[in-house]
Amino acid sequence: xxxxxxxxQFSELVKALAERGPLYAPVKGKEGVVFQAIxxxxxxxxxxxxxxxxxxxxxxxxxxxxxxxxITQGATExxxxxxxxxxxxxxxxxxxDVRSFEIMDRHFLGAxxxxxxxxxxxxxxxxxxxxxxxxxAADPADFYNTFGYGAADPEGSDVFMVRTxxxxxxxxxTDRGKKLLDSMGVLQAxxxxxxxxxxxxxxxxxxxxxxxxxxxxxxxxKKLVSVFDNGEFWQKAAMACIACGACTYVCPTCYCxxxxxxxxxxxxxxxRFWDACTFTDFTLEASGHNPRPRIFQRYRQKVCHKYSYxxxxxxxxxxxxxxxxxxxxxxxxxxxxxxxxxxxx
Amino acid sequence: MTAFKKIExxxxxxxxxxxxxxxxxxxxxYAGGFDEKHPVPYVAKAAAxxxxxxxxxxxxxxxxxxxxxxxxxxxxxxxxxxxxxxAVVQLIQEGKVRRDDLxxxxxxxxxxxxxxxxxxxxxxxxxxxxxxxxxxVLLGDEIHGVKAxxxxxxxxxxxxxxxxxxxxxxxxxxxxxxxxxxxxKACPMCYCDPxxxxxxxxxxxxxxxTDDGTLMYHLTRFYHLAGRCIDCxxxxxxxxxxxxxxxxxxxxAKECEAMFGQAAGMNIEDKPAMANxxxxxxxxxxx
Numbered sequence: 215x216x217x218x219x220x221x222x223q224f225s226e227l228v229k230a231l232a233e234r235g236p237l238y239a240p241v242k243g244k245e246g247v248v249f250q251a252i253x254x255x256x257x258x259x260x261x262x263x264x265x266x267x268x269x270x271x272x273x274x275x276x277x278x279x280x281x282x283x284x285i286t287q288g289a290t291e292x293x294x295x296x297x298x299x300x301x302x303x304x305x306x307x308x309x310x311d312v313r314s315f316e317i318m319d320r321h322f323l324g325a326x327x328x329x330x331x332x333x334x335x336x337x338x339x340x341x342x343x344x345x346x347x348x349x350x351a352a353d354p355a356d357f358y359n360t361f362g363y364g365a366a367d368p369e370g371s372d373v374f375m376v377r378t379x380x381x382x383x384x385x386x387x388t389d390r391g392k393k394l395l396d397s398m399g400v401l402q403a404x405x406x407x408x409x410x411x412x413x414x415x416x417x418x419x420x421x422x423x424x425x426x427x428x429x430x431x432x433x434x435x436k437k438l439v440s441v442f443d444n445g446e447f448w449q450k451a452a453m454a455c456i457a458c459g460a461c462t463y464v465c466p467t468c469y470c471x472x473x474x475x476x477x478x479x480x481x482x483x484x485x486r487f488w489d490a491c492t493f494t495d496f497t498l499e500a501s502g503h504n505p506r507p508r509i510f511q512r513y514r515q516k517v518c519h520k521y522s523y524x525x526x527x528x529x530x531x532x533x534x535x536x537x538x539x540x541x542x543x544x545x546x547x548x549x550x551x552x553x554x555x556x557x558x559x
Numbered sequence: 560m561t562a563f564k565k566i567e568x569x570x571x572x573x574x575x576x577x578x579x580x581x582x583x584x585x586x587x588x589y590a591g592g593f594d595e596k597h598p599v600p601y602v603a604k605a606a607a608x609x610x611x612x613x614x615x616x617x618x619x620x621x622x623x624x625x626x627x628x629x630x631x632x633x634x635x636x637x638x639x640x641x642x643x644x645x646a647v648v649q650l651i652q653e654g655k656v657r658r659d660d661l662x663x664x665x666x667x668x669x670x671x672x673x674x675x676x677x678x679x680x681x682x683x684x685x686x687x688x689x690x691x692x693x694x695x696v697l698l699g700d701e702i703h704g705v706k707a708x709x710x711x712x713x714x715x716x717x718x719x720x721x722x723x724x725x726x727x728x729x730x731x732x733x734x735x736x737x738x739x740x741x742x743x744k745a746c747p748m749c750y751c752d753p754x755x756x757x758x759x760x761x762x763x764x765x766x767x768x769t770d771d772g773t774l775m776y777h778l779t780r781f782y783h784l785a786g787r788c789i790d791c792x793x794x795x796x797x798x799x800x801x802x803x804x805x806x807x808x809x810x811x812a813k814e815c816e817a818m819f820g821q822a823a824g825m826n827i828e829d830k831p832a833m834a835n836x837x838x839x840x841x842x843x844x845x846x
Contacts, residue, residue: 487766
């Protein structure tokens with residue numbers, strides 16, 4: 215079912231969504247546009263190419279309290295933090311990022327142990343995807359064509375949103391999405407011509423070109439293993455890398471985390487927070503031994519995990535070609551170039 | 560107008576000669592990235608590698624930060640602009656590299672551009688250091704007659720605020736910090752291994768991005784760089800969320816310069832301000 219709303223009424227749509235429960239949407243800040251929990255509907259923007267940080271923080275926040283405790287004389291009182299079970303909406307997710315959620319589901323739900331924190335948010339959240347502008351060129355860092363994604367692919371979204379000059383078209387792609395659209399009195403029914411515009415946009419989206427390479431997951435998985443010991447290849451690839459965590463943090467499919475108790479004056483929380491395999495102390499052991507003391511070893515780990523070990527373990531490449539890592543890297547390391555080179559070996 | 564192409568040609572020539580003659584084992588400079596606006600830091604090891612070198616207005620990297628990756632005694636040629644050369648001097652002062660092991664390829668330049676925004680970056684950082692302060696070879700002509708101003712001019716707005724407003728300003732800026740440590744890793748002077756942030760016993764600052772932990776990390780780093788920050792601006796350019804770290808570093812540098820009469824990285828004869836004592840040092844903190 216297709217619905218629509220005039221662009222200049224967008225704030226009404228946001229208001230209506232925000233009234234239903236938690237709403238996560240793009241907000242323009244000093245750093246660019248990022249997803250935030252919306253307090254003020256006027257903050258939401260649809261004028262951006264893509265967000266600096268990926269939307270993964272909606273389901274997998276950078277910092278998440280799991281247990282709160284107080285240390286008293288002779289005992290510690292501890293309470294698990296209750297999960298927010300209110301129905302939530304995430305609005306304005308680009309097609310490549312929408313596909314990242316399904317990849318992350320494999321880690322958090324499909325690996326034998328169900329992550330209750332991921333699950334509860336994922337179960338309760340309706341995803342409103344947002345087509346890229348199909349009349350504009352893709353950002354030079356993007357390479358999502360490599361994974362068969364188009365600039366206006368609705369797959370994975372509960373509702374998919376297409377923007378025209380004056381209108382927003384919203385299509386219910388799943389039962390959950392249709393139910394949401396049904397409940398939004400602020401939307402109008404869309405007609406035949408609108409249907410056509412929607413279909414045309416999806417089609418045009420397939421013609422928007424990003425950098426691309428013919429990468430077969432099984433093939434690249436093996437090729438990367440075959441060059442594992444090629445020190446020259448990896449030292450060249452990681453030559454400029456400064457081993458910060460920027461690429462990991464902005465990536466929609468990176469999911470490593472650390473757990474720590476943070477206490478102040480006898481009160482605190484056990485929390486999990488993002489970690490990065492590029493950090494010096496990522497594999498630092500209690501004995502003081504570190505299996506990956508050198509930067510090229512850690513960068514090799516990152517690439518091999520995403521494009522090789524992940525294929526073996528979870529059946530797909532852990533990357534959606536969104537280009538954020540390349541854009542944010544302080545030294546312009548480009549994972550696409552490195553994988554492309556390995557693929558051609 | 561900086562002659563970027565001429566500098567690039569000279570860079571390639573010098574690098575090739577140095578590697579062919581065996582005078583150095585590696586040349587730290589810049590190469591092309593996935594497009595022209597995104598060059599990369601590059602390590603040339605063989606004479607043929609010199610063909611990959613580039614120099615354009617986006618080559619803003621401080622290559623001095625890679626110097627501390629190599630064992631003491633490694634013969635290295637390093638391409639540096641004004642502020643970057645100060646990092647080399649500071650590293651020599653601190654004993655992390657030896658003057659004799661380096662061939663410093665100096666690049667006088669104005670008109671360098673921020674890769675993300677395209678804006679010219681001279682005014683905010685490197686204002687006073689257009690020409691390298693130390694070099695073996697100059698890859699381009701020294702630039703004179705440019706009204707550079709003081710590197711501390713940009714602090715006027717912050718200094719005009721009262722204490723509470725300034726605290727509020729920095730608290731707000733650090734709300735965006737995602738603790739990626741790009742600032743620390745981009746800095747040529749942050750070479751400590753382990754860094755205080757890598758310690759868990761004691762844990763000096765929480766690892767999660769709470770206000771307290773984040774402020775603790777940044778304030779500590781600012782103080783660890785007192786008298787050492789050479790104002791290259793790399794930290795601020797590396798930051799994915801655009802925190803103007805250079806403003807705090809400059810303020811600390813300004814106070815250090817006022818108290819101890821020297822700026823970081825200007826003279827290899829200097830001793831690092833925080834590791835030295837002179838009879839005439841300011842004792843204003845003693846009241």
